[in-house]
Amino acid sequence: MSRKYLVPILLSMAALLPLALHAQEGAVTLTQEEYQSILQRLAALEQKAAAAESRPEATPRVDAVSGATALSADSAAKYAPAVQPRKERPSWVHNRLTIGGYGEAMARYNMYSHNYLRYFNPEKYKGDHYGEVDLPHVVISLGYDFGRGWSMGTEIEFEHGGTESAFEKEEEEGGEYESEVERGGEVALEQFWIQKTFNPYASIRAGMQIIPVGGLNAHHEPTEFFTVYRPEGEFTILPSTWHEVALTFWGQAKGWRYQLMLVPGLDSDRFNKKNWIKPGAGSPYEFKLANCWAGVARVDYTGVKGLRLSVSGYCGNSFRNTLSRGYTELEKTKFKEVQGIVSLGSFDFCYNDHNWVARGSVTYGHLSDSKQITAYNLSMTKSSPSSREPVASDALAAGAEVGYDFFNFNERLREKRMRFYVFGRYDFYDSRLLVDGAKDWMYSYCGRHKATVGINYFPIKEVAVKAEFGYAILNKGVLDDGTIGKIYNDEPAVSIGIVYAGFFRL
Numbered sequence: 001m002s003r004k005y006l007v008p009i010l011l012s013m014a015a016l017l018p019l020a021l022h023a024q025e026g027a028v029t030l031t032q033e034e035y036q037s038i039l040q041r042l043a044a045l046e047q048k049a050a051a052a053e054s055r056p057e058a059t060p061r062v063d064a065v066s067g068a069t070a071l072s073a074d075s076a077a078k079y080a081p082a083v084q085p086r087k088e089r090p091s092w093v094h095n096r097l098t099i100g101g102y103g104e105a106m107a108r109y110n111m112y113s114h115n116y117l118r119y120f121n122p123e124k125y126k127g128d129h130y131g132e133v134d135l136p137h138v139v140i141s142l143g144y145d146f147g148r149g150w151s152m153g154t155e156i157e158f159e160h161g162g163t164e165s166a167f168e169k170e171e172e173e174g175g176e177y178e179s180e181v182e183r184g185g186e187v188a189l190e191q192f193w194i195q196k197t198f199n200p201y202a203s204i205r206a207g208m209q210i211i212p213v214g215g216l217n218a219h220h221e222p223t224e225f226f227t228v229y230r231p232e233g234e235f236t237i238l239p240s241t242w243h244e245v246a247l248t249f250w251g252q253a254k255g256w257r258y259q260l261m262l263v264p265g266l267d268s269d270r271f272n273k274k275n276w277i278k279p280g281a282g283s284p285y286e287f288k289l290a291n292c293w294a295g296v297a298r299v300d301y302t303g304v305k306g307l308r309l310s311v312s313g314y315c316g317n318s319f320r321n322t323l324s325r326g327y328t329e330l331e332k333t334k335f336k337e338v339q340g341i342v343s344l345g346s347f348d349f350c351y352n353d354h355n356w357v358a359r360g361s362v363t364y365g366h367l368s369d370s371k372q373i374t375a376y377n378l379s380m381t382k383s384s385p386s387s388r389e390p391v392a393s394d395a396l397a398a399g400a401e402v403g404y405d406f407f408n409f410n411e412r413l414r415e416k417r418m419r420f421y422v423f424g425r426y427d428f429y430d431s432r433l434l435v436d437g438a439k440d441w442m443y444s445y446c447g448r449h450k451a452t453v454g455i456n457y458f459p460i461k462e463v464a465v466k467a468e469f470g471y472a473i474l475n476k477g478v479l480d481d482g483t484i485g486k487i488y489n490d491e492p493a494v495s496i497g498i499v500y501a502g503f504f505r506l
Contacts, residue, residue: 098143100503101155102221106228107133108495119445122489135161136229137222137241139190141503149198155191157241190243201251211242211281212259212298213312214397215348215361222499225359226401226423226456228466229495233397233429234363236274238344239281245288246296255303265292268318268340268373269380272387273443276395276431277342277367280318284385292317294342306353314344319373324384335376341368355408357421360400367393371436390443394434401425403456419458426451430475445488447475454495462502468495 112118113128136159143153193207212218216225216234220241225231230240250259266280267289283289294316301309319340320330330336348361367373370393380386403423407413413420430447432440454468470493477487 095505096145096147097506098145098153098503099141099506100501101139101141102223102499102501103138104136104222104497104499105134106136106495106497107131108228108493110491110493112489112491112493119488122487126489141191149196151195151197153191153193153195154189157188157190159188190241193248199251201253203250205248205250207245208243209246209248209261211239211244211246211261211263211296211314213242213296213314213344214238214346214363215310215350215359216240217242218298218310218312218348219350221501223458223462223464223501226357226403226421226454226466226468227425227452227470227495228454228468228497231399231401231425231427232450233399233427234361236429237276237278237365237395237397237431238363239278242281244281255301257300257302259296259298261296263294263296263316264288264290265294265316265321266318266342267321268367268391269322269324269377269384269386271318271367271373271377271391272389273391274431274446276392277318277365279387280342285323289321289323292319292321306351308350310348312344312346312348314342316342318342318367319369319376324380324386335372338369338372338376340370340373342366343368355405356402357405357423358400358402360398362398363396365395367391390435392432392435392440393437395429395431396433397427397429399425399427399429401452417461419456421456421458422454423456424451424453441478441484444475444477448472448491463498463500466495466497466499469493470495 109129109131111129113125114130115125115128118125118128138158138161139155141153141155143151145151189208191208191210193205193209195203195205197203210217210220214234216231217238217240219225220230222230229235234240244263246261246263248259248261250257252258266277267283268280270279270284271277272279294314296312296314298310298312317339319335319338342365344363344365346361346363349359351358370391374390377386377388377391380388382388401423402425403421405419405421407418407420427450428448432443432446434440450470450472452468452470454466457465459465472491472493474488474491476484479485479487
């Protein structure tokens, strides 16, 4: 007989056994209350049997993006409390495979010039405009729970619908076109790791992983921010999505999640003025240099309903993580004492309750020996992977957004779990905040304030349609008479897009 029917029959027999024994002694007379009590006990036993039959053993599910364990297929549950590693499950229980991903399709009309000279001759290019369409990120994610605490995750990303190879106009090369290859290979393997979970408090993971410094890297799925494109501040000065081959220890307990990582250092050869340390991640070669190492730490607190508070940091040398010159040659030059220590500190938060969503982050970074690194990079040959540009000692990115779900006022829409957010966002960032402790006016266009307003419509949880208007005001610069004033043209833009993010267990 099928187990589906055997368990309820045995439980029913157990519930009626006292009645059968009583019947042997004589006629049985039951009050209405006694009869109802037996029926209630029988119904409760049958419900427990059905639940035990249909419910798989609670096991940590591996999120294919974050590697966090959770019992929900929702990627937002990556910070949910972990459970004990599962024992061997019966053969009829599945749900070991997690499959999903995310993607973005965008269109934008920019009411400013794209000419590489627009910051050097603002008046000439005032009034220019251009449009663009793009697929910024399309990602396929897979995760698998092998059992006994072992799991894996992998993620392949296609950026801008291509192979990470493109032609760009170079400001430092008279506007000539150059092919820019950000990484070797035709596609980006953004994640590939193997993990061993010992208990909710301790897991070890090795392989290509996300570096969770800042709010954007830790929460980069397009349904986790309101703007059409990724928020500009952290996206400008930090690698995004930042991923490296790393060794990680992490765990979670009672509303806390903690993570410690050992990662290869950045490459100061490729730092530049507009994006600060961002180009120093990854590698232009078929391997990642590891002459220098760095440490990463992140702590998240989720002990209050609807609220997440997070701090993260990074520290490591960057100067000798290069193939341009060997250690022996460097020791014989004026650069022998240069280390290029990159120090990052970040705070980010998210509040999602009572139909309000508020998010924000502040990230500050410092690069030691920036003057020597600038001199070194400018001395490199044109054929090198270096940008051969000046780099600042300090950079800052700060931003916050607030949105309200107006579908909450309609009971029918609320029951369907459809959402319609109207939001506002403010950003300030500067990739050349300070140059050796002083304000830099030569490239002040690298800093700006930006205000954005828009909408997010969620017909279902995994899909969002976005629209926004953003207005960027660039920092002031040095006028011809030597005073400080407004030089650069403002940069307004209208953007629309459709995005998805979903992760499902099979």
